[in-house]
Amino acid sequence: MNRFREKLRTTLERRRHFLATRQAEITLAFLGLVVGLLSGGLIISFRLGIETLQLGLLSLDAADTFEGLSTPMRFLLPLFGAVVLGVGFWLISVASRSVGIVHVLERLQYHEGHLPLRNLLVQFFGGIVALASGQSVGREGPSVHLGAGVSSLTGRYLSLPNNSIRTLVACGSAAAIAASFNTPLAGVIFAMEVIVMEYTIAGFTPVILAAVVATAMSRAVFGEETAFIVPTVGSASLSDLFYITVMGVAIGAASAAFVGLIRHLRRISLNWSLLLVMPLAGLAVGGLGIFIPEVLGTGYDSVNLAVSGQLGMTLMALILLAKFVASAICVSGRIPGGLIGPTIVMGCMAGGLFAQFVSQLPAVTADPVLYTVLGMGAMMSAALQAPLAALLALLEMTASPALIMPAMLAVVSANMAAKSLFGQRSVFLQMLQDSGMVYRSDPVSLGLRRIGVTAVMNRRVVSCDAEITAKYARQLLSQEPQWIVIRQSGDKDLLMPGSNLAAYLESESLPETIQLREVPGQRQEVVAVDSRATLYEARRLLDEYKVDAVYVRRPAGAGSYRILGVLQHQDIQASYSLR
Template identity: 30%
Template sequence: MPALAVVVGAGAGLGSIAFRWLIATFTHLFSGHPDYAAAGHAAHPEFPWLGPYFVLIAPVAGGLLYGPLVDRFAKEARGHGVPEVMLAVAQRGGRINPQVSVVKALASALCIGSGGSVGREGPIVQIGSALGSTLGRVAKVPADRLRLLVACGAAGGISATFNAPLAGVFFAMELILGAFSAEAFGAAVLASVTAGVIGRAAFGNTAFLTLPPFHVEHLGQYGLFAVLGVVAGVVGVGFTRILYWVEDACDWAWRGPEWLRPAAGGLPLGLMLLALPEMYGVGYSVLEKATQGGYAVAFLLLLLAGKVVATSLTIGIGGSGGVFAPSLFIGAMLGAAYGAVAGHLMPGTAGDAGAYALVGMGAVFAGASRAPITAVVILFELTGQYTIILPLMLAIVLATATSRLLSHDTIYTLKLRRRGIDLHAPAPQAPLGTQTVDTVMEAAPPLLSVNTELGTAADLLTRSDHGALPVVDDHGHCVGTLTARAVAEALAASPDARPTRVSDLAQPAPAITADMPLATALHALVTATGTGLPVLDPGTGHLVGWLTHQSALRALHSAPTPTATMT
């Protein structure tokens, strides 16, 4: 497995080099500039007679190229990419279509190069993950290792593209796998380090964003950063909602073939770029200028709103690209405007507005993705600004909490839920977990009252087939379980310290209801002491059955075996 992780990391590193070269090539081809977002309303050097109006044509031409490519060869390459990888890991055993890596690279580079207002982290995650999945299937590794190789590809892609090896690891753990383990961490580190070495050899060992140093100069600033975190959480959720609202509007408005949709939608996108050329492509140069105080507050707010609309429109018309860079852009505009206003109102306390821009970047990303660890680490690595780490952590945690209060889903999971997919539910063809608990539970064993003497309870446990018995109160509500081990330890204690009643030893049990999916109940069952757990009526809370390991295994044995599919 370590060797495979290294190979996947190397592939992701090389893939990121090729992807960034493609973006630079297509950007220069379509706009005539290395970064048109920083060029203002400049004309294309090859077509000066068009003036700035060439931006009306560029998105249309780009859409004519990548629209048929995506529609014909890999439809999953449309959009921002990360949700498809999360789905592959959660419910498809890590299987990703092999040609996704090539199609995604070309489609995203064409989209960004022709003016699409999206980022490159989603594409590189999908590219690296597809490489990991393909290598794992060639090597015929088991499903759990295949999922791990997919995460290794994502870690390597982030590491090489942004010179952020730690962020790559935590991105893979927190967003792709959704869990931490020593084996997964070790494999992701190997892939990330390998990709990072390759990336640094190609791009140099410097921070991705060049920003002036920021410092917290007054304790009162922490209160301002806390408020910014809450506001950023709201903005992150708002960005998510608008993104999918615009996508719905585009679905409603378009009635033609899907391959033509990006070209047709390129015209309104071009009109927006004509009015606000700062929206062209990824826009990191505009982001850096905002953190350095290069824009007035009103224009910062215009750029914020413009990025939300431009990114939503790019995704809505069928474009291919990520939402990480746009969320950083939105956060920088929000933070810079917030810092400028705070500095005007509290000049002796607020400090440098650039610090708020930096914190806003991480907080809006956290509010949209709800990945606080990744947000903290990636902002530190992208900027090299350790002096701002404390307010950054504070704002990111508050943004995440605010996002959780306002929305059940993140910018990544909402795309899947809108298609009827719940990442935490069992896979559609899973043999175990689609049933509800009441279809597999056993009859309830003898009940123990909280007032039962301990000796009586011990007798009942010795005659029972279970290592635990349910305990109910005077109203018949289940309050927990009593295990044989707890009784044995109590009876072995000295007479003065020995408890006398069941209520002294009853242990609270997880709330398992009869209508709960078995897949959900299994998480509680595998950690339970004894051999089973009480099942409650969802309405009254009364005991109606008993869920054991044996009953769950019988459900697995009687379930039909799914037919494996390879994509």
């Protein structure tokens, strides 16, 4: 039995080292299937929890149909839910309050994708309360956190290298979007474009498998219908393209205003207690809900009515304005929900209003539903600065190939207007920046994050104390090491070429005890890096401690470590250049 365990441990260790490279497609594909199952199951549980509260306790006719509630209930429900959230978040630690997509991005940038279990639980139950009580937020943000969180925990449980955990976080994010919208391809592109912000051939396979598995599970429970019921949309004529471009620019401006309002309200309420800011958000939503019940919840039922032509101009304008204000207040008020859903609702209403306006103009031949549908993708794209994800979500939700060209035009014009005319970045990156953090997505940083230190390190290394006997020194050199790590208590460890010790041992008069710090030759200070780290982490340590090398180690018991290799600054540069 002991031999079997040792063999299994050795096999797993080799597989972990292999995952640190960029050639581990089969293993990552298998892990993508696993986290797709876990993420899909968690998202299903999350959605069932929301629906159970809405259908069971509130007795709604269907999920998210808050319009059927009485006027007092439309006011009291969001307020009560926000009070519960405020008290609950106030009672937990500050570190555990961070949730949502911004939290995922922050953990990817500063913690290599290690998402805490406590925050995941806070997101799960906080998101259920927020959505069940009718707050003006979406379920996609919490879903992405849940999918990414369970994937990260899986990778950490298996002691995978951090570059693999990063891939698993992308898998969980894709699975979450796919299970929420029933749009697997859009989920894949969303994970690549919004979460990890890079496209890699090796990364696509596990992410695709995770999205497919989660979508299949979601369809088995909730059916094959997409989040929105969109009628068949006709194609746009060439004369309509001008008006579609104008609509895209207008929606891009609206997106910039929405993101600007969120940032402004967050700055105002930055130091407010959660016992105040969350109930105020619920009060605002409840107050608007008295007069415009469609503002409550995700608003997907209003989207279905709009695309089927059952909403008039006045009501669409009121929903757009109410959703604009309520969602900005909820997001800035730290309500644990998402803002992707609200952007889709606002885009839908803006597109519907624009359709009613241009229908009176000459050379407009397209069905008004076309503008309504295109508005959804344009607003989502502009707010997230994710044109491909928005475009594919639109195509998967409508199943209409005729939309490809006009949708591309609407998405790109909205994106460019928001970014180039108004200087708006992704709302998530803006919120991260406002919190004093930066997400580095330059090619060098992304490239270094794809590779683990064990894939590049020099394995010809031994370690010893600063004081050793001549006999032990010869035993060390019998392993033909290129480097010797000299362990020092209280000071930085030292790195010395093995050739220096070999030359010293050839001298005629050797002392019985050798002080390695006094052996003639080169020595340099080094710091330790975990064996699961990426080259990006190793480079950060080199810069932070102003050293030229790190040694790679992994835990080997209580308080002890095993040194696996040495990594120098030039090794990192050569690795990135060759790849």
